[in-house]
Amino acid sequence: MSSATDMKFLIVDDFSTMRRIVRGLLKESGFNNAEEAEDGVMALQKLRNDRFEFVVSDINMPNMNGFELLAQIKADETLKHLPVLMVTAEARKEDIVRAAQEGAAGYIVKPFTKATLEEKVQKILQKLGK
Amino acid sequence: MSHPTPAPAAADHLVHQQLGEMARQLHDTLMQLGFMPRLGELTDCLPDARSRLSYIATKTGEAAEKVLNLVDSAKAEHGSIADATRRMAQSIVADPVKAVASGSVMNFVGDVEASTARIDQHLTDIMMAQDFHDLTGQVVAKVVKLAGDIEDQLLKLLLQTAPAGQRQVDPALLQGPVVDPAGRTDVVANQEQVDDLLASLGF
Numbered sequence: 001m002s003s004a005t006d007m008k009f010l011i012v013d014d015f016s017t018m019r020r021i022v023r024g025l026l027k028e029s030g031f032n033n034a035e036e037a038e039d040g041v042m043a044l045q046k047l048r049n050d051r052f053e054f055v056v057s058d059i060n061m062p063n064m065n066g067f068e069l070l071a072q073i074k075a076d077e078t079l080k081h082l083p084v085l086m087v088t089a090e091a092r093k094e095d096i097v098r099a100a101q102e103g104a105a106g107y108i109v110k111p112f113t114k115a116t117l118e119e120k121v122q123k124i125l126q127k128l129g130k
Numbered sequence: 131m132s133h134p135t136p137a138p139a140a141a142d143h144l145v146h147q148q149l150g151e152m153a154r155q156l157h158d159t160l161m162q163l164g165f166m167p168r169l170g171e172l173t174d175c176l177p178d179a180r181s182r183l184s185y186i187a188t189k190t191g192e193a194a195e196k197v198l199n200l201v202d203s204a205k206a207e208h209g210s211i212a213d214a215t216r217r218m219a220q221s222i223v224a225d226p227v228k229a230v231a232s233g234s235v236m237n238f239v240g241d242v243e244a245s246t247a248r249i250d251q252h253l254t255d256i257m258m259a260q261d262f263h264d265l266t267g268q269v270v271a272k273v274v275k276l277a278g279d280i281e282d283q284l285l286k287l288l289l290q291t292a293p294a295g296q297r298q299v300d301p302a303l304l305q306g307p308v309v310d311p312a313g314r315t316d317v318v319a320n321q322e323q324v325d326d327l328l329a330s331l332g333f
Contacts, residue, residue: 093316093318093327109321
């Protein structure tokens, strides 16, 4: 198992700016290994073709949204162990509850701070014992 | 098994009645639409609104990309100064006379001056990259006015045409950032409320 700072992240968001911001914040938190996908379809392809250890995903995306991606990950025996942190502008309680019930490891509403992202990632890693 | 065929006279009457009902429905619909002459004018403006929104997306996307590139450059510059400062401090501590006599100190001072000038330029460029706000702000105001006019007309049309108790909101319309959470109990206003909600669910 790799150390936490070597962990490979997949950042899923249809806005390249947001992907870049999340990637930059993860880098500043010591996580240098990250790739990007612009929707759930591309994310699933990457997850099935490469080894990732953490997914940070938006919800509102074209082609396959974050909830659909989460469901696909949790239904896949080889992927269901992956922690999925939702980072989204969706602030409806029913979305937050749904994400939790469907297996998301955490939920962050945009706009967010570097401290919030770092705290949530660390909390998830602690739960996973990493 | 065959169905009983209506007598010719009765069939003619049925067709006539159906045609009458269709004509009535068409007339009513046209009358209702006729109450909304502004709606037709406003829908003509929609392609323009789309292009305005595309313009906003392009301008803000370009600005964000530009700022992020400039921040990357400034951070790299800053990192170089920090490294050079650490090296210079070590040189001075080790042999202050040699550090000055060899010209290392003056070279360092020159490098810092040049580097800070480049960082200052990056910061100025970042400031200038915000000019999109002025341009897009004006466009947003126009699109918001158009949207308000269309909403007003559509609401009138809706009230006149929708059967009572059958008004439904398309869930897709609810997606996206909550602009004003005040007074709403179905949304959260900040990350603390997200955490509280998740905690109440055992997370």
